[in-house]
Amino acid sequence: MTALLRRAARNTLAAAALPIALLALWWVFTADSDSYYLPPLSDILASVDDVWLHSGRLRTDVLPSLLRLLAGFTLAVLLGVGVGVAIGSSRRLRAFCEPVLEFLRAIPPPVLVPVLMLFAGIGNTMKVLVIVSGCVWPILLNTVEGVRAVDQVLLDTARCYGVRGPARLWHLIIRSASPQIVTGMRQGLSIGIILMVISEMFAASNGLGFSIIQFQRTFAVTEMWTGILLLGLLGFLLATAMRVFERRALNWYLGLRQTQRGGDR
C-alpha cells in the first residue's frame, strides 16, 4: 500500500517537476524584465482576470470561436465518414476519386480562406466552411483506409448470417474502421483549431484569433500574451478531451490489441 502510494507520488513528481521548474524560471527571469516583448509573467497572469474574465470576452469571443469549431468539426466528421464509407466500399469509386482527393488534400487549407470569403462573406458561414474544408480530408482519407481494411472473413461471416443494411454498416464497417476514423478525427481537430484561429485573424469582428491579432496590432503586448496562453491551454484541453473520447470509443480495440500482444502493453 505504501509502495503504491510512493509510486503514485513519484509519478506525480516526475510529471509536475519540469513544468513547475520551467514556469518558475520564466517567472524569475522576467520578474524585472523591461523588455517590451517579454513582460513579467506575474503581470501577464495578473491581467488574465481583467482581459478575459471581467470584460466578458469569454462569452463574446471565446464562445463563438468554440461554437464555430464545434460546428465545423461535427460537419466534417459526418461528411468525412459518410463519403469515406461510400468511397472505401467500392473499388471502382475509389479508383475514380483517388487522384482528385490526393490533389484536394494536398492544398494547404488556409489558402481556402480567401476563396470561401468570396462565396460566404466574412460571417460565421465562411469560418465554419473553412474549418470543414480543412478537417474533412484526414477524416475522409482515414475512413477510406479503414473501410478498405475491413477483415474479409468478417465480411463473409456477416454475409452468411444475413447481416446487411444499417446493421452491417454500423456494427461491421464503421466499427472495424473506427480506429482509423478516430485517428483521422484527431488529426482533423488539430487542423480545425489552426483554421479557427486563421479564419478569425484574416477577417472577423469577434473570436479568439481576432482578439489576439487585435492586441498585437494595438501593441497591447501583455494582453497578447494572455491570449497566446489561453489559446495554448485551449489546444491542450481539446487534445485531452479527444484522448478521453478515443479511449472510450476504442476501448474494445485497445483491449483486443493488448490480448493479441500477450497482455503486457
Next chain:
Amino acid sequence: MTSTPAPPTRAPRVDGTRRTRLPGNTALLGVLGFATFLALLEVVPRLGIVAPGYLPPVSRIGVALVELAGESAFWTALGDTVRGWFLGLLIAVALGIVVGFVLGATPILREATASTIEFLRPIPSVALIPLAVLVFGTNLRSVLLLVVYAAFWQVLVQVLHGVQDVDPVAQETARTFGLGRLARIRHVTWPTALPYLLTGVRLAAAVALILAVTAELVIGAPGLGNEIGVAQSGAAVARMYALIIVTGLLGVAVNVLARQLERLLLRWHPSIRREVPA
C-alpha cells in the same frame, strides 16, 4: 481459426485475382475521375450555377496559370515558399532527431519531460503568429518560427516512439559483441527508429507546407501565400485560383517526395520489401 481453413485460404486468392486484374483499370478510372472533376469546374460556372466572378471556369484559371508561369515574380514567390518550407523542415528534423535520441535514451529525462511535451505539442503554432510579427516582422524568420514549431513535434514524437521500440534482445546481443555506445546507436537504435523518423518527416513535411503558406498569407511574408492575399484583395480571382492550384501541386510534390524518400531509405525494411511486387 485453424478449425475453419476454408475462409482464410479463399480470401487471399479472391483478393489476389482482383488485384492482378485492376491496375490498368485503376489508372484509367483515375484519369476519368480527374477529367470529370475538371469538366465540372468548367461547366458549373458557365451554366451560372455559381457566379463566374466567384469561381471562373477552369479554362480561364488555366490561362491565368500560364500567365503566372511567365512572371519572374511568381517564380521568386515560389522559391520563397519552398525555401521557408525546406529550411524549417530541416531545422525541425535535425532538432527532433537530436532531442528525441537524447530523451529516448535516458529513461529519467524521458519520464521528466513527458508531461511537458504532452502540454506543448497540441498548442496550435498559429498562436505564435502575433509574437512572430512583433519580434521578427514580416520576413523569413517569422515563417521559420511557425514552421519549426509545428513540424518539430511531429518528428520528436515519432523519434521517441522509435527509440523506445528497440528490441531488447538486439540491444543485449550488440552489447555482448562488445559494441560501444555510439556503435549501438548507429547499428541498433538508428535502424529501429528510422521508419518512425521517416513517418514523422512525412507528417512534418505536410504540416510545414501548411504553416509556411499560412505565415505568408496571414503575416504577409513574401511567398505564394502573400501572392494569394494580394490577388484576393485585388479581385484577380482567376489568378488567385491559379496560385491555389500551384500550392496544391506543391503539396502533392511534397507528399510524393516524402514517400519516395521513405522508399529509398527503407529499401531493406520488410514493410517496403513486401509492397514491391517481384
